[in-house]
Amino acid sequence: xxxxxxxxxxxxxxxxxxxxxxxxxxLQKDGQISISSTQIGNELSSxxxxxxxxxxxxGIIGKPKTGYVISELIYAxxxxxxxxxxxxxxxxxxxxxxxxxxxxxxxKKYGLNIVSAFDVSPDLIGTEIYNIPVLDYExxxxxxxxxxxxxxxxTTPVECAQEVADKLIEGGIKAIWNFAPIHLKVPEGIxxxxxxxxxxxxxxxxxxxxxxxxxxxxxxxx
Amino acid sequence: xxxxxxxxxxxxxxxxxxxxxxxxxxLQKDGQISISSTQIGNELSSxxxxxxxxxxxxGIIGKPKTGYVISELIYAxxxxxxxxxxxxxxxxxxxxxxxxxxxxxxxKKYGLNIVSAFDVSPDLIGTEIYNIPVLDYExxxxxxxxxxxxxxxxTTPVECAQEVADKLIEGGIKAIWNFAPIHLKVPEGIxxxxxxxxxxxxxxxxxxxxxxxxxxxxxxxx
DNA sequence: TTTTTATCGAGAAAATTTTCTCGATATATT
DNA sequence: AATATATCGAGAAAATTTTCTCGATAAAAA
Numbered sequence: 001x002x003x004x005x006x007x008x009x010x011x012x013x014x015x016x017x018x019x020x021x022x023x024x025x026x027l028q029k030d031g032q033i034s035i036s037s038t039q040i041g042n043e044l045s046s047x048x049x050x051x052x053x054x055x056x057x058x059g060i061i062g063k064p065k066t067g068y069v070i071s072e073l074i075y076a077x078x079x080x081x082x083x084x085x086x087x088x089x090x091x092x093x094x095x096x097x098x099x100x101x102x103x104x105x106x107x108k109k110y111g112l113n114i115v116s117a118f119d120v121s122p123d124l125i126g127t128e129i130y131n132i133p134v135l136d137y138e139x140x141x142x143x144x145x146x147x148x149x150x151x152x153x154x155t156t157p158v159e160c161a162q163e164v165a166d167k168l169i170e171g172g173i174k175a176i177w178n179f180a181p182i183h184l185k186v187p188e189g190i191x192x193x194x195x196x197x198x199x200x201x202x203x204x205x206x207x208x209x210x211x212x213x214x215x216x217x218x219x220x221x222x
Numbered sequence: 223x224x225x226x227x228x229x230x231x232x233x234x235x236x237x238x239x240x241x242x243x244x245x246x247x248x249l250q251k252d253g254q255i256s257i258s259s260t261q262i263g264n265e266l267s268s269x270x271x272x273x274x275x276x277x278x279x280x281g282i283i284g285k286p287k288t289g290y291v292i293s294e295l296i297y298a299x300x301x302x303x304x305x306x307x308x309x310x311x312x313x314x315x316x317x318x319x320x321x322x323x324x325x326x327x328x329x330k331k332y333g334l335n336i337v338s339a340f341d342v343s344p345d346l347i348g349t350e351i352y353n354i355p356v357l358d359y360e361x362x363x364x365x366x367x368x369x370x371x372x373x374x375x376x377t378t379p380v381e382c383a384q385e386v387a388d389k390l391i392e393g394g395i396k397a398i399w400n401f402a403p404i405h406l407k408v409p410e411g412i413x414x415x416x417x418x419x420x421x422x423x424x425x426x427x428x429x430x431x432x433x434x435x436x437x438x439x440x441x442x443x444x
Numbered sequence: 445t446t447t448t449t450a451t452c453g454a455g456a457a458a459a460t461t462t463t464c465t466c467g468a469t470a471t472a473t474t
Numbered sequence: 475a476a477t478a479t480a481t482c483g484a485g486a487a488a489a490t491t492t493t494c495t496c497g498a499t500a501a502a503a504a
Binding site for chain 4: 445446447448449450451452453454455456457458459460461462463464465466467468469470471472473474
């Protein structure tokens, strides 16, 4: 009973694959037909071998000398992430960030279709944001059960995030994309992806700090 | 000339440290005085040894049996990231996402103070968003030079991101927080932190997919 | 047609990150 | 005061991820 898990793709590879996809869409628009790992590496400042290893996870096989056909590679990555089948999702918390996410119309290309937003504010309930209706938070559990929604996006203030998560799970949700800066406690088998911007800021400021030290200027200030 | 680099903190550790800080602020508000790596591990479902290793990077030393004094640990993490010294920053692109970031008032606690936003839209120029003035994009380079701004946040559409980055660098910016889904080409020594939500979505959907397969339901659909 | 060149894929090696182990020690309990 | 307990920090071991090496091969050039 040691290790029966499926050999799963490393998380860094998953993140890089998403970036390759962005690049591929762009190059395809520019009319390019095929691409090598070397070129991807050049474009994204990463190592060609690593690019090949990442791409291997999608199952596609390239050709020596030419690399991969862009359209096939796009299809392989999308299939790998199952982004050809779009999942409906609910978003809870129609504040600034929620609004920004509702306004970003491209998630459908990444398998996510937000069908309703929920909020407690009477001013918002009944309105539409970018054609997505804002409904009463009280109806969340009932609706997600009836509509068989599997993904919930939490963009509420941190104080209510755990309660919202509980409600979502009660309504049958399987995966939560959490933007509130709190670690959600969820039962086994529920997926949580925690996206908090201060984490990125931590990396940014630390690197900036390091760079300043390397530059040997500013050292007095730091 | 092999490896003269400063032994730098792993990026996953940086991200985790930011999460510890969130937790510590919360527990401090609840009146707790000290905390052990075991408790942090329980709260965030991570390994106590890993928590200790992460915390070691900040230089603080804990006590057996009791752990760390929360206020001291907060101070140590903030100092580690240099978040006690707030840096002024510019944001370019006052659309949905830009607005959301301007509206999130807590970045000051994480060392980032956005002093102005920039946009090309005449409707926006001259207005204020959450008390932050929106200025004409044309004035970007000039102002960032004069105000000695070192950090730029890009929340424009993907098409203009590279051009904006070039302008920011021309204006003397050292670090860019990029939300546009494109790999920016920048000269050596410029820090870029690329935050793109589809990367998180990649991880989320892949895990969800895997979970569904484990559950052995839905396999027909997938 | 033969040679050259660019790139793939696979396995090995290196580097990094996480997890394990354990002696030391501060606090609580007997 | 002596004993028990929880936790730290440091070094070792394990696991994971990245990078290197190289034979095979498809396309282009000679």
